[in-house]
Amino acid sequence: MKRSELISRILIIVAIVGAIGAPLYIWARTSLIHAKVAEDGGWNPDIIHANAGEPLTLHLTSDDVVHGFAVGQMDMQSVDVLPGKVTDLTLTFDKPGIYTFFCTRWCGLNHWRMRGTIEVSGPSSTPEPVSPPLYVSLGLDIDAPHSLPVVPAQKPSAIRGQQFSTNLPISQAADYYRTHSPFQIFDELSNTSLTESQRWDVVAYIWRLNTTKESLANGQKLFAQNCAACHGEKGAGNGVFADKVAGNFGKGMSNTSNGRPVDFTDAKRMLGASPALLQGKILRGGMGTGMPSWGSIFTEEQIWDLIAYLYSFQFEYHQ
Amino acid sequence: MSKIELTRNPVIKNALKNRYPQLTVFIVMLVGYIFAIFSGLIGTPVGSRNFGIVFVWIAWWAILILVAVPFFGRGWCAVCPIPLPGEWLQRGAVLSPPDKKPKWLNLRWPKFMRNIWLQNISFLLLALFSSVLLTTPNITGIVLAAMLFAAIGLSTIFERRSFCRYLCPVGGFIGLYSQVAPIELRVKDKQTCVTCVGKPCYNGNENGYGCSWDVFPGGLTKNTYCGLCMECIRTCPHDNIAINLRPFSADLAKPSTRIDEAFKAFIMLGSAMIYAGVLLGPWGAFKDAAYHVGTSAWFIYAIIFLAIIFVILPGLFTLGILKSKSIFPLKQRFASLATALIPLGLMFWVAFSLSFVLTNASYILASLSDPLGLGWNLFGTANVAWRPMLMAILAPAQILALVGGLIWSARTAQKAANEIRTSSIPIVTFCFIVTSVMLWLLL
Amino acid sequence: MAFAPLPVQYIAPQERTFRIEARQFAYSPSELKVNSGDMVTIQLVSTDVVHGLYVDGYDVSVEADPGQTATLTFVADKSGSFRFRCNVTCGAMHPFMIGKLTVGSNNWFLRSIGLAALAIAGVIISTKQKA
Numbered sequence: 064m065k066r067s068e069l070i071s072r073i074l075i076i077v078a079i080v081g082a083i084g085a086p087l088y089i090w091a092r093t094s095l096i097h098a099k100v101a102e103d104g105g106w107n108p109d110i111i112h113a114n115a116g117e118p119l120t121l122h123l124t125s126d127d128v129v130h131g132f133a134v135g136q137m138d139m140q141s142v143d144v145l146p147g148k149v150t151d152l153t154l155t156f157d158k159p160g161i162y163t164f165f166c167t168r169w170c171g172l173n174h175w176r177m178r179g180t181i182e183v184s185g186p187s188s189t190p191e192p193v194s195p196p197l198y199v200s201l202g203l204d205i206d207a208p209h210s211l212p213v214v215p216a217q218k219p220s221a222i223r224g225q226q227f228s229t230n231l232p233i234s235q236a237a238d239y240y241r242t243h244s245p246f247q248i249f250d251e252l253s254n255t256s257l258t259e260s261q262r263w264d265v266v267a268y269i270w271r272l273n274t275t276k277e278s279l280a281n282g283q284k285l286f287a288q289n290c291a292a293c294h295g296e297k298g299a300g301n302g303v304f305a306d307k308v309a310g311n312f313g314k315g316m317s318n319t320s321n322g323r324p325v326d327f328t329d330a331k332r333m334l335g336a337s338p339a340l341l342q343g344k345i346l347r348g349g350m351g352t353g354m355p356s357w358g359s360i361f362t363e364e365q366i367w368d369l370i371a372y373l374y375s376f377q378f379e380y381h382q
Numbered sequence: 383m384s385k386i387e388l389t390r391n392p393v394i395k396n397a398l399k400n401r402y403p404q405l406t407v408f409i410v411m412l413v414g415y416i417f418a419i420f421s422g423l424i425g426t427p428v429g430s431r432n433f434g435i436v437f438v439w440i441a442w443w444a445i446l447i448l449v450a451v452p453f454f455g456r457g458w459c460a461v462c463p464i465p466l467p468g469e470w471l472q473r474g475a476v477l478s479p480p481d482k483k484p485k486w487l488n489l490r491w492p493k494f495m496r497n498i499w500l501q502n503i504s505f506l507l508l509a510l511f512s513s514v515l516l517t518t519p520n521i522t523g524i525v526l527a528a529m530l531f532a533a534i535g536l537s538t539i540f541e542r543r544s545f546c547r548y549l550c551p552v553g554g555f556i557g558l559y560s561q562v563a564p565i566e567l568r569v570k571d572k573q574t575c576v577t578c579v580g581k582p583c584y585n586g587n588e589n590g591y592g593c594s595w596d597v598f599p600g601g602l603t604k605n606t607y608c609g610l611c612m613e614c615i616r617t618c619p620h621d622n623i624a625i626n627l628r629p630f631s632a633d634l635a636k637p638s639t640r641i642d643e644a645f646k647a648f649i650m651l652g653s654a655m656i657y658a659g660v661l662l663g664p665w666g667a668f669k670d671a672a673y674h675v676g677t678s679a680w681f682i683y684a685i686i687f688l689a690i691i692f693v694i695l696p697g698l699f700t701l702g703i704l705k706s707k708s709i710f711p712l713k714q715r716f717a718s719l720a721t722a723l724i725p726l727g728l729m730f731w732v733a734f735s736l737s738f739v740l741t742n743a744s745y746i747l748a749s750l751s752d753p754l755g756l757g758w759n760l761f762g763t764a765n766v767a768w769r770p771m772l773m774a775i776l777a778p779a780q781i782l783a784l785v786g787g788l789i790w791s792a793r794t795a796q797k798a799a800n801e802i803r804t805s806s807i808p809i810v811t812f813c814f815i816v817t818s819v820m821l822w823l824l825l
Numbered sequence: 826m827a828f829a830p831l832p833v834q835y836i837a838p839q840e841r842t843f844r845i846e847a848r849q850f851a852y853s854p855s856e857l858k859v860n861s862g863d864m865v866t867i868q869l870v871s872t873d874v875v876h877g878l879y880v881d882g883y884d885v886s887v888e889a890d891p892g893q894t895a896t897l898t899f900v901a902d903k904s905g906s907f908r909f910r911c912n913v914t915c916g917a918m919h920p921f922m923i924g925k926l927t928v929g930s931n932n933w934f935l936r937s938i939g940l941a942a943l944a945i946a947g948v949i950i951s952t953k954q955k956a
Binding site: 071072079083086089122124146147148149 | 409417427428430431480755
Binding site for chain 3: 428429430431513514517518661662663664665666667669670673738741742768770773774777778781784785788789792793796805806807810811813814817818821822825
């Protein structure tokens with residue numbers, strides 16, 4: 064054939080192979096972690112391996128909607144994982160173990176199921192002893208009904224309660240607060256001369272003593288990001304997923320649930336729950352209901368902050 | 383205003399006759415096309431960040447419907463990469479004809495399919511699945527690959543560019559609308575063709591191949607089926623073929639009486655209106671129906687879609703023309719008066735396309751830098767934020783296109799009606815009604 | 826005709842609040858009507874994934890996660906019809922997630938109909954004259 068024909072053919076083949084081969088090669092060597100909504104498979108891969116002390120670089124991308132990424136039980140700022148874009152993140156783990164990573168931006172009914180693990184290997188150290196959560200050491204049945212026979216007539220106020228409690232021998236220990244429900248303390252106060260309403264106010268005051276403005280603010284933020292979608296922005300159990308949760312999961316093995324997200328504005332239930340009980344529910348999740356288990360996600364401090372915020376639906380803390 | 387022969391200019395003529403400029407453009411287009419297929423198949427599934435979706439349905443579509451078709455007629459066909467691998471195989475060369483021609487079947491396309499009905503159907507198939515096609519990269523990749531393989535396969539069985547002429551979904555409407563473009567390829571002097579021996583423009587010679595589009599250049603009076611491949615300019619021994627600049631829609635002065643083309647006009651008019659309503663409207667239920675292919679909602683949507691195109695619009699049109707008396711049969715009047723819908727349909731598509739192109743053009747820059755969504759930044763534009771462009775001129779531009787199209791169609795209707803000695807008023811009224819609906823849907 | 830001033834009724838500006846639920850791939854309500862000059866507040870409630878709301882012509886936007894209603898406030902000082910659309914990639918049909926805000930009267934549409942009618946009247950008259 065003519066030389067021009069030969070050169071042209073070579074040019075065509077080179078152009079095609081080059082324009083396809085080069086990107087294909089780079090694509091094959093790129094390892095991305097793909098985020099998809101849980102219904103379509105969640106994280107892929109969902110098990111990552113790392114070595115303790117060595118930086119781990121992750122390249123995260125979303126294949127559908129806006130997701131986020133954070134590692135549980137670590138104080139880290141979450142990063143957004145955006146559709147069609149790549150987010151680079153470098154983490155270093157000091158201690159070997161299995162860490163849970165999770166999606167931090169609501170991406171559907173099963174958002175909380177979008178989790179994976181990072182297996183960090185390293186020189187094996189003696190396993191750290193873990194103390195059981197309060198509800199376990201107290202022997203508390205967190206699935207037992209805990210409704211009140213009677214509720215306060217008005218919203219208990221910590222400001223009023225402070226005045227009434229000046230002469231009362233109330234323990235300010237965190238342990239006391241954590242192991243008692245508001246109703247139990249209200250009950251214990253029945254041997255004083257206070258009216259029922261005043262006693263509730265004192266209970267509100269005790270609750271306020273066990274929290275700070277910072278922890279309330281933190282709890283509010285955690286609630287908005289993690290809980291409000293089901294439990295409602297005002298805690299009334301009417302979040303945007305409330306109906307779907309009820310429809311999809313039902314009451315499971317719970318004795319106290321009707322399948323709907325709990326209404327934190329319901330005084331009958333909330334005031335009968337101790338912080339330890341709430342911690343148990345949050346850690347463990349809902350036994351077949353739509354309530355996620357947060358044990359591997361939140362630190363203990365985060366859970367107490369969240370619980371402090373939950374009670375603020377029942378108590379008036381500040382002016 | 384009459385014609386200006388562009389090929390009288392030696393620079394233009396040589397650029398068109400010489401195979402190297404054309405081959406260069408071909409290589410660029412083919413590489414881009416194959417890369418688009420790859421992007422679709424292995425790139426990010428997120429449409430707005432995938433080269434395949436952005437460069438086919440935003441960039442290429444914008445250039446096609448806003449520039450190529452209105453101003454260059456079948457100009458896209460002149461550079462389209464889809465027929466190339468098959469054609470090179472069929473011809474046995476990428477440049478001039480080889481000494482030894484390869485033995486492919488080269489069958490004639492079957493007579494009963496020598497019309498644009500297959501193209502009407504292939505366009506409608508894409509249209510009914512468009513919500514999924516336009517937004518899902520791997521589907522786009524598969525469809526692009528399918529067209530490429532179909533073209534290659536057909537080239538090994540049939541003669542010439544059979545895919546392009548009889549199957550390509552895009553070619554159907556490019557051909558119809560090319561009649562309004564100000565560019566044409568025609569012979570200079572018909573008498574020269576009468577005495578020409580061998581008709582190499584159609585049969586080929588050592589300088590080039592016979593018309594890839596199965597058209598006899600000597601008999602070309604309209605743009606509809608000439609794909610501007612330039613072979614006839616290379617082969618004509620009498621230098622009798624020219625590319626001319628001419629007034630817009632000159633071809634519509636001789637209305638076609640083909641039913642397949644008439645229905646194509648209705649298909650395009652109707653689908654533009656449906657897209658404007660479903661894709662650009664605020665009615666979520668329609669979008670759900672259009673997207674969830676295979677559900678009963680989608681079947682209802684498909685039936686309504688087809689009813690609008692094949693029953694409601696042509697039905698209303700026919701009712702209008704039934705009233706006016708004429709000596710010509712209804713079928714002929716229908717087809718020839720439907721010519722008036724050609725400029726209107728094109729302007730409907732221009733107005734509709736302007737909206738989503740201006741809204742989403744910013745994706746083009748991002749997708750140039752990160753075509754596969756792997757986190758690249760080849761040109762530094764990967765993180766350009768989405769921002770609609772030129773929105774202030776969108777409404778005026780759409781009005782200009784639609785009202786301009788209406789006037790254009792009305793004048794076309796007048797001329798077509800005069801030819802067959804009937805009233806143009808029903809057509810003009812029909813055009814006014816559909817244009818008002820389109821204005822309401824878009825504005 | 827395209828630029829002729831339209832007779833406009835003066836209605837005192839008010840504060841208007843709309844609660845819009847966003848889902849894949851539609852807003853509810855998807856059509857809003859206010860008067861020119863109104864102070865418009867949109868509370869965007871996402872019900873499945875993160876969505877945004879961007880108003881064409883006004884170039885203002887807001888983004889909401891499910892569980893966190895976001896608020897957008899602006900003064901509707903431009904009249905006409907404006908599409909609002911999702912500006913946070915939320916799935917396949919994201920580019921077509923669209924609603925419509927009408928401030929006052931849809932001027933461009935009304936003018937265009939007038940223009941079209943005029944054009945057609947002109948064409949029909951010239952047809953009749955020739956006949």
